[in-house]
Amino acid sequence: MKILAASDLHGDISAARKLAETAQKEKVNLVILCGDIDTENYGEKILEEFVKKDKKVLLIPGNWDTFATTDFLADFFGVKNIHGYSVRYEDIGFFGCGGANVGPLTTLSEKEIFDTLKKGFEKISYLKKKIMITHMHPYNSKAEFSGFKGSKAIKKAIDEFKPDLMLCGHIHEAEGIEDKIGNTIVFNVGKKGKVISL
Secondary structure (H helix, E strand, O other), X not given: OEEEEEOOOOOOHHHHHHHHHHHHHOOOOEEEEOOOOOOOOOHHHHHHHHHOOOOEEEEXXXXXXXXXXXXXXXXXXXXXXXXXXXXXXXXXXXXXXXXXXOOOOOEOOHHHHHHHHHHXXXXXXXXXXXXXXXXXXXXXXXXXXXXOOOEHHHHHHHHHHOOOEEEEOOOHHHOOOEEEEOOEEEEEOOOOOEEEEO
């Protein structure tokens, strides 16, 4: 399976268009949006770019998106919001948590972040390969060079659930950084996105 993951588009429709073209050119099976697409103002136009290329999309809200609008757009476009949920494609399980522990629209406590990830993980824990999707970066990760501490709940989820791969965004300056926590590979996918073969 091949995926294209991106985050923090913040209403940039031309960036979404380029990503959708990359998804088509690379023949990706799945597009994952790790939050901050700006659902309130540009979410419809951004999702439209991927849907018109017939791409399956998973998304979570960032701290600049609301849960309600993210749910509405997911229903409207027939894509999946996996905040607190999980999905299985082939033999790979995807689970996620949106929002952040700080932010203007969608904030969660550390307990809420961990409980949300646990709820999604429990449904796909039996699968051999698991991918965790969050908006925020984990505590004690390379993205903290920016001065913004990561989430201890996300770090705890990595330690306990041991996903093969974790995708996040949130820290724009950390775009493209690859990290490893235990055996989990952590990517801050950023606005330019990343094509990953699973």
